[in-house]
Amino acid sequence: MSEIAKKPRPEFRNLNLFTDVRTYRLPLAALVSILHRVSGMLLFLLLPFIVWLFDTSVSSEISFGKFTAAFNVGLGILPAWFIKLVVLALIWAYLHHLAAGVRHLVLDVTHRTTKDFGRHSAVATLAFSIVLTLILGAKLFGLY
Template sequence: MTELASKQRPKRPEFRNINALTDLPGYRLPLAGIVSILHRVSGALMFILMPFIIWMFDTSISSEISFEKFKAAFNVGLLGLPGVLWKLVALALIWAYLHHFIAGLRHLWMDASHEAVSKDFGRQSAAFTLAVSIGLTLVLGAKLFGLY
């Protein structure tokens, strides 16, 4: 009986040596995996752009003149780059912070609660993390670009 059952089921592929060019494009990463990777990307983005964050903070609070220079960087431009590019960098930082913060809370919740470690919770919390971080980024991006 077991021989008959094993003959009827198709054999699952066995991967011993994974070829990144042929095997990985066919792999479907679950939503929780995408959120986990984006959590790392957002942390790296914030770390890499730390000098820009420090410059923004320092320039915005030093004096009224430096604050006007700060506003001009986003309106007119700075270092030969248009202001819209600086706004896009700031928008990337806004997304990185929001996503990293919300995904971090998700990971803390999963560490603290044994009920939260399930496939269903992982999928739901990943969808919530993406929806909230992207939604808040759109709202704050609209404010950054002067839509309201």
């Protein structure tokens, strides 16, 4: 295609929240980077819950009974399905943070900063974290 026939690319200088953001296409690599930060924040904020889960699962047989009861009947006013959803969110956050962290390390070590490699590694990161979360979530909710 000649330079004259090419459609001019839109130029975004000041993004308007109501008009430009709806049509702006975020690249997958940017989405993975944003989700990496979100998953890290989720892991940090739920760290007391993670410590409680670990502590009650390994302290004694009685505390392990409390641990399993939290997943079967609930915890205080929180129903069991809510505890399972929070743990499923933790599973996704951990897997995505791990995969995106490895992706960033590979990008740093190999200096492969092409758009094509970024897109393929972003797809692999998303696929890895989502597929493993679905498999572990099925196990968590008792589907197998």
